[in-house]
Amino acid sequence: MTVLSVDNLRVRIGARTIVDGVSFDVAREKTVGIVGESGSGKTMTVLAATGLLDAPGARVSGSSTLTGADEPVQLVGASPRVLRVVHGARIGFVFQDPGTSLNPLLTLERQITESLEKHRHLTRRAAKDRALELLEAVGLPEPQMRLHAYPHQLSGGQRQRVMIAIALACDPELLVADEPTTALDVTTQSQIIELVRELQRDFGTAVVWISHDLGVIGQVADEVTVMRNGVTVEQAPIMEVFDRPREEYTRGLLAARPVLDRAGPPAVADAERLLEVDGLDVRFAVTTPVGRSTVHAVRDVSFTVRRGTTLGLVGESGSGKSTVAACLTGLVKPDAGTANLAGVDVLHVKGSAAKRIRRRVGLVFQDPFSSLNPRARVGDSVSEPLVVHKLVDGRETRRRRVEDLLDLVGLPTEFADRYPHELSGGQRQRVSIARALAAEPDLLILDEATASLDVSAQARVLDLLSRLQRELGLTYLLIGHDLAVIRQVSHEILVMRGGQVVENRPADELFTSPQQEYTRALLAAVPPVKPRSAV
Structure with a gap:
């Protein structure tokens, strides 16, 4: 009927x-x-x-x-x-x-x-x-x-x-x-x-x-x-x-479509250790109907990111993934732990040294529309890190650098004069990546950077990230909840649950033989290649 x-x-x-x-x-x-x-x-x-x-x-x-x-x-x-x-x-x-x-x-x-x-x-x-x-x-x-x-x-x-x-x-x-x-x-x-x-x-x-x-x-x-x-x-x-x-x-x-049987990037042998996080611990005080309590958001987390590679950080909502990123970028002060980026502990720098070290860690957020100033033209948003960190001199030099960055992420140079609302979601995310690359960071953190995009735009952004990594030797910490997406670009994968590390292994090993039940559950939740009616 x-x-x-x-x-x-x-x-x-x-x-x-x-x-x-x-x-x-x-x-x-x-x-x-x-x-x-x-x-x-x-x-x-x-x-x-x-x-x-x-x-x-x-x-x-x-x-x-x-x-x-x-x-x-x-x-x-x-x-x-x-x-x-x-x-x-x-x-x-x-x-x-x-x-x-x-x-x-x-x-x-x-x-x-x-x-x-x-x-x-x-x-x-x-x-x-x-x-x-x-x-x-x-x-x-x-x-x-x-x-x-x-x-x-x-x-x-x-x-x-x-x-x-x-x-x-x-x-x-x-x-x-x-x-x-x-x-x-x-x-x-x-x-x-x-x-x-x-x-x-x-x-x-x-x-x-x-x-x-x-x-x-x-x-x-x-x-x-x-x-x-x-x-x-x-x-x-x-x-x-x-x-x-x-x-x-x-x-x-x-x-x-992101599918599990799509091969990831080839392994990188003997790459230099760029970031070493050890014993990261974060607690938040919260107010509940029965009084104040403490949420243990991150519990003794340790991992390594090698130069020129991608570490995929995976877990459900509330697993502590974004809190780790917030610590590395200075948005949250941890209760314990160290994070050495090329020999400098980014968690405990202060004063002018903090500004210099923050330049070495770029961040791309999930929603490009809310992370870009709706009243600023694309060129002004991309050039902001150049101005803050005094990386170029003169308006013309800055304009040429912005055009180079837009070209790098596959956008026409005339986009510099547009506003965010005049771009599609995928184009806005490319602008966010260009802005993050403006300061020439050692490490680029992508926090659910493709989660709000449709699958075709997501595929194009993932291809862009892979190309930039090959051409520029970029290092990524890619945070996400979808193992099929993470696999396409990750060399190693760190699985988190309830603020703790569940599994940390090379990508090929983890997908071939996951050791933990939680990891197997994440893999099983990815939509299969065939429709449900074919099973």
């Missing part, structure tokens, strides 16, 4: 056509995956099809009919009153960032019971009981206590589980999941995928799953719609898309 039928959907904003003639059907207990790069129109399509599009000057045409068990509703052109009845009751939504989707001022209980009271007319007590059932169903630990918690008191994966509970509160006929696992580590992503599949089996819900990663789509979808520039490029069952993709664009998306 068809739950949602979208036919010849078009979206125009001003004179520009954003979505052009998209059609698809979603049946009960089935999942349609909509996949494409950023800007392909996949999210705009689903927002327009469900009546959520609220862009100024947008004009939506075509039809989108919600059928299911109740009376059919034409969602294109529906009145706000009709949409208020449908949204939450018959259509549930799970968006990419649960941190911005959840109200920070309301408890989890109130956010779940709100739709139950509105659409199902339950009493406050009955709604609370239903909220508890939902939190138990989505696998949230200690659900009775969590009812009174606020969103900031949960991890990213836990917040996403709460979003799924809210979306399913009224037993909707259709669930829309817009990149629901992109910001999560691979083990949490695997759990969320399995959770949605279980709930789909239990409640018979139809699902529209939006993603840029065909690897994820392969684990959830029955049918796939591939989009590019607002147009449907390919539409077929999941096995057909993986086995016999008709379009070059689809083949490119498949080739860009």
